Amino acid sequence: MITVKVNGRDHQIDAEPDTPLLYVLRDDLALNAAKFGCGLGQCGACTVIVDGKAVFSCVTPLLLLEGKQVTTLEGLGTIADPAPIQRAFMDEQAAQCGYCVAGMMMRAQALLMRNASPSDEEIRNELEPHLCRCGTHMRILRAIRRAAGLMNRADLSPESGAVR
Amino acid sequence: MIGSVLAALAVGGTVIAFAVAWWPAIAAIDPAAQSSFEADQVKRGRALAAIGNCSNCHTMREGKDFAGGVPVPTPFGTVFSSNITPDAETGIGRWSEAAFRRAMHDGVDREGRHLYPTFPYDHFTNVSDEDDRALYAYLMTREPVHAAAPANRLSFPFDQRPLIAGWKLLFLRRETFHPDQSKSAEWNRGAYLVEGLAHCGACHTPRNALGAERASAPFAGGDVENWRAYAINARSPSPVLWDADALFSYLRDGWHPDHGTARGPMAQVVANLSSVGPGDVHAIATYMASVFGSPASDRRRDAEAVLAEVKPMANRASETDTAGASIYAAACANCHESGRALPYGGINLALSTAISSPDPRNLANIVLSGVAPREGERSPIMPGFAGSMNDDQLAALLNYLRARFSTQPAWTGVDLVVADARRTQLAPLQTAAAPRQSPAEPAQRDKP
Numbered sequence: 365m366i367t368v369k370v371n372g373r374d375h376q377i378d379a380e381p382d383t384p385l386l387y388v389l390r391d392d393l394a395l396n397a398a399k400f401g402c403g404l405g406q407c408g409a410c411t412v413i414v415d416g417k418a419v420f421s422c423v424t425p426l427l428l429l430e431g432k433q434v435t436t437l438e439g440l441g442t443i444a445d446p447a448p449i450q451r452a453f454m455d456e457q458a459a460q461c462g463y464c465v466a467g468m469m470m471r472a473q474a475l476l477m478r479n480a481s482p483s484d485e486e487i488r489n490e491l492e493p494h495l496c497r498c499g500t501h502m503r504i505l506r507a508i509r510r511a512a513g514l515m516n517r518a519d520l521s522p523e524s525g526a527v528r
Numbered sequence: 529m530i531g532s533v534l535a536a537l538a539v540g541g542t543v544i545a546f547a548v549a550w551w552p553a554i555a556a557i558d559p560a561a562q563s564s565f566e567a568d569q570v571k572r573g574r575a576l577a578a579i580g581n582c583s584n585c586h587t588m589r590e591g592k593d594f595a596g597g598v599p600v601p602t603p604f605g606t607v608f609s610s611n612i613t614p615d616a617e618t619g620i621g622r623w624s625e626a627a628f629r630r631a632m633h634d635g636v637d638r639e640g641r642h643l644y645p646t647f648p649y650d651h652f653t654n655v656s657d658e659d660d661r662a663l664y665a666y667l668m669t670r671e672p673v674h675a676a677a678p679a680n681r682l683s684f685p686f687d688q689r690p691l692i693a694g695w696k697l698l699f700l701r702r703e704t705f706h707p708d709q710s711k712s713a714e715w716n717r718g719a720y721l722v723e724g725l726a727h728c729g730a731c732h733t734p735r736n737a738l739g740a741e742r743a744s745a746p747f748a749g750g751d752v753e754n755w756r757a758y759a760i761n762a763r764s765p766s767p768v769l770w771d772a773d774a775l776f777s778y779l780r781d782g783w784h785p786d787h788g789t790a791r792g793p794m795a796q797v798v799a800n801l802s803s804v805g806p807g808d809v810h811a812i813a814t815y816m817a818s819v820f821g822s823p824a825s826d827r828r829r830d831a832e833a834v835l836a837e838v839k840p841m842a843n844r845a846s847e848t849d850t851a852g853a854s855i856y857a858a859a860c861a862n863c864h865e866s867g868r869a870l871p872y873g874g875i876n877l878a879l880s881t882a883i884s885s886p887d888p889r890n891l892a893n894i895v896l897s898g899v900a901p902r903e904g905e906r907s908p909i910m911p912g913f914a915g916s917m918n919d920d921q922l923a924a925l926l927n928y929l930r931a932r933f934s935t936q937p938a939w940t941g942v943d944l945v946v947a948d949a950r951r952t953q954l955a956p957l958q959t960a961a962a963p964r965q966s967p968a969e970p971a972q973r974d975k976p
Contacts (some may be wrong), residue, residue, distance in 0.1 A: 382818070382854035392581045404863050405911030417915035425858030427851060492900070 368429050371439030375478065381427035384409045388426060389436060397437035397466040401495070408494030411467035412436050416478070418471040419495075437466045440473060444455035449473050453504075460498035468494050472508045480516055484509075549693035551640040554630065559614050559672070560622035573666025575744040576659055578800040581810060584793070585609045585646075593819040594671040595619075599645050601753070602739065605682035607646040615672040629657060634870045635696065642692035644680070645700075645739065648870060654705040654724030699740035699858035711818075718815025721808060728816075731793065747819055749886075755792040756889045758881055762821045764832045765884045767934070769831045770820050775813035780806065781871075782907065786835065788875040788882075789908040791899055793891060799905065830935060838876045852928025855921060860929075871908035875935040884934040888926050888942055892949035895922060914953060919946045 366377050368385075370393060377388055389412070390396045394488050398421050401409030412421045413435040437493040441447030446454065449469050459465045468491060475482055475490045482490070496504065577583070586594045586609050589822040596611035614621040620628065620638070627638040635649035636642055643649065654662075685691060705723045707716045722728050731752040733741040742748075749759035758765055767784040782798040790798045801809055823831075828883075863874035877883055882891040898912030917925070921941045930939055939945075 380854075381851075382857040384858050406909055414916055419913075419916040420911050421913060423859045423862065423913075425854055428916050428918075428921055494806050 366426050366430065368426065368434060369432070370434045372433075377426060378518060379426055382425045384422050385412070385424045385426060385429060385434065389421060389434075392522075395436050395438050398470075399463055399466060401463070401467075406493075406495075407464070408467040408471065409464050411470045411494070413474050416474060418474040426506055435470075437469060440469070447473075448507075448514035449476070449511040452514055456503050456507040456510060458500055458503035458507035460500050463494045464494060465504070468496070468504055468514040472511065476508070476512055476515055481512055521527045548697060549690045551630075551634070551636045551642075553640045554624060554627040554638050555624035556638070557624045558944050559616050560668055562669045565669050568671050569665040570750070572659075573662035573664070574726060575661050575804050577666055578804050579721055579812075580652075580663070580727070581797050581800050582612070583800065584796045586612050592671065592673040592675070594667065594670055595675040597675060597677045599678075602646060604686040604739065605680065607644050607680050607682070608677040609646075610677050611673065611675050611937070612667055613670050613673045614668045615674050617776050618674055618676045621672060625664050625891070628667075629660045632660050632663075633702070635700070637693070642689045642696070644689075644692060646960070648727040648730045650700055650741065651724055651730060651961075653700070653702045654720065656720075659725065662973060689917065695738060695740070696701075697932050699738070701743075703860065709918060711816070714814050715818065717808070718811035718813070721812050722815050726812060728760070732760050733905055751916045753793050754889070754949075755893060756885055756887060757793070758885060761814065761819055764820060765886060765936070766881045767831060767879055767884050767925035769823055769828060770817065772813045772817035775816050776806075776810050779809050779813060783870045785870055785875075786879055789871055789899070791894065791908070794900070797908075799902070802905075817825070833934075834878055838878045844889060850920065850924070850928060851925040852926075853932075855917070855925045856928055856932075859916075859925075863910070870904060874910070877929060880929075880933060884936050886932070886936075888945050889949065891926055891929065892922065893927065893945050893953075895947055896953050919943065919950060922946050922950075941951045 366374040366379070366381065368375050368377055368388065369500065370389070375393060377383075377392055379388060379392065385399050386398055387399070388399060389398050390400070398412050399409035400422060401407035403422050407418070410420055410422040413419070414424070414429065415432050438449075441450045449472055453459065453465060453469060471491060471494060475487065479486065487505060491504070491508075551897050583593065587598060588595065588598055589613065591597070592613070594612045596609045598609045600607045600609060611619040613619040623631075623638045629784050630636055631638070631643060631647075632649060632652040632655055634653070635645065635647065680687065705720055708719070711719075729741055729746060729752055732747050734745050734748055735749045736742050747759065747761040748763060750757045760770075764770065766787060770787070774784050774786060778787060778790065779798055782795070782802065783789040791813050797843055860874070860877070864872050864877050868874075880891075882888075884893065885891070892912070895911055895917070896914040899908050899910040900911045901907050913922070920943075923946050924951055926946065930936070
């Protein structure tokens with residue numbers, strides 16, 4: 365048994381220590397926002413936040429997570445009350461098939477928590493590990509800029525979108 | 529009487545020191561018209577500049593070509609590379625060909641000031657006048673960029689350029705390359721390039737306390753920009769022996785299936801060599817194969833055993849009894865046991881030189897920062913794990929990899945290396961392939 369804290373709650377997981385976090389999230393905890401893309405840490409679809417940093421959950425074994433805080437997209441907001449990053453992606457319609465955007469949003473969230481007003485270049489560099497096959501990159505860039513604007517308003521601090 | 533002898537000695541000594549330290553300025557010229565250089569010469573100069581890896585120190589990442597300003601950390605402080613575009617004010621636009629040749633050959637700039645040996649004239653002194661002429665033609669036909677390099681940040685007394693004259697007296701051996709008539713023309717061509725323009729020893733030969741290459745230990749391995757430049761002689765830590773064919777494809781493609789990929793500062797070297805004609809790269813490979821030498825028979829047997837074992841490698845059952853094994857199984861094995869070809873698949877780790885190296889520095893760098901793909905290249909890719917592993921977990925993984933994939937004894941002090949690698953970590957998910965804008969820890973490039 366390994367205890368993992370996901371979106372603020374402790375979960376007892378009965379799995380081998382080398383099980384990738386992604387499988388635990390999807391199969392054991394029914395948190396399906398993080399996607400299986402390549403399984404090799406090369407496409408970004410499985411990205412979640414661990415202790416404030418974006419990591420590829422498909423190549424992160426369970427045993428590395430003892431005592432750490434995992435945040436998934438489900439931990440940012442809900443359909444009724446989306447987090448700024450989610451609202452911004454919806455407002456900009458920054459998805460076509462949508463398979464990559466959960467990962468994109470998580471890395472953008474980690475960036476904005478660390479740097480409230482990133483430059484375009486910083487956003488591009490940060491999102492470099494993420495692939496989008498539909499070509500919605502320009503909308504994604506706009507959405508992240510919009511999210512930064514939303515978060516920088518007094519009533520929506522970046523933290524309000526972090527762990528609930 | 530004794531007083532006047534001493535005085536005469538002092539005066540004599542001063543005159544000699546002055547004669548050694550003082551070089552005249554060479555008259556400034558009006559920048560030559562670009563059309564005055566022959567296209568063929570410029571083209572040869574381009575290939576030579578790639579072999580010399582000039583852009584590595586003289587071009588900022590995403591900066592203008594050859595505009596300099598790249599900080600090079602040394603144990604004596606930070607030296608900033610100079611602008612070698614033909615800009616008249618901040619570059620070398622007013623340098624005559626003779627001034628350029630003197631800089632290459634003697635390490636003295638046009639005004640007569642000694643250049644720090646961060647500029648590897650201890651190798652460039654071997655470059656022929658003809659090749660210097662082609663390099664000059666190439667550089668003089670680049671776009672002039674107005675950019676003054678920042679002042680060097682060196683501590684006293686290393687900020688005193690006349691001291692370099694003393695360094696040269698002690699360590700600068702001019703024209704160390706002599707053709708060996710008993711060897712092939714190709715071998716001699718390779719030796720000329722390796723000992724001269726390509727300056728391989730600048731990273732791969734260890735340096736003494738004053739930052740000079742140790743003549744007694746050529747190619748025995750050195751430290752550069754927080755990476756280990758492996759020994760590339762008989763003491764190479766590579767599990768599989770190098771030969772000329774393997775070197776040739778590694779230097780041109782950036783990887784070889786039995787040896788893995790060139791990353792860290794070596795990535796820029798292979799990127800440059802990929803643009804050079806096969807003849808010169810093959811000559812370099814031929815010469816270096818002889819530098820690696822003929823290994824002892826037990827070393828050869830070990831290497832063949834490694835190859836025999838990994839070639840038909842099937843997925844081994846993962847051992848999950850230790851933290852390192854579990855991390856390996858989930859984070860590494862998917863790629864490194866996939867059997868997919870390089871550069872997109874991971875190399876079988878039994879072939880990894882980083883894991884068989886005397887210290888774990890390069891392995892720690894790679895696991896933390898990963899290997900980012902490079903635009904326009906068929907380059908390897910690997911995610912970094914700095915965000916998901918703490919230092920203890922990384923150390924456990926490194927120790928496991930060493931125990932499982934190398935025949936060498938366990939490393940000591942892994943925790944210290946890991947902590948240092950984390951401290952000097954490159955931007956996450958970036959390689960150190962291109963020169964960086966900001967200096968890394970000014971610690972390891974052992975040269976003033």
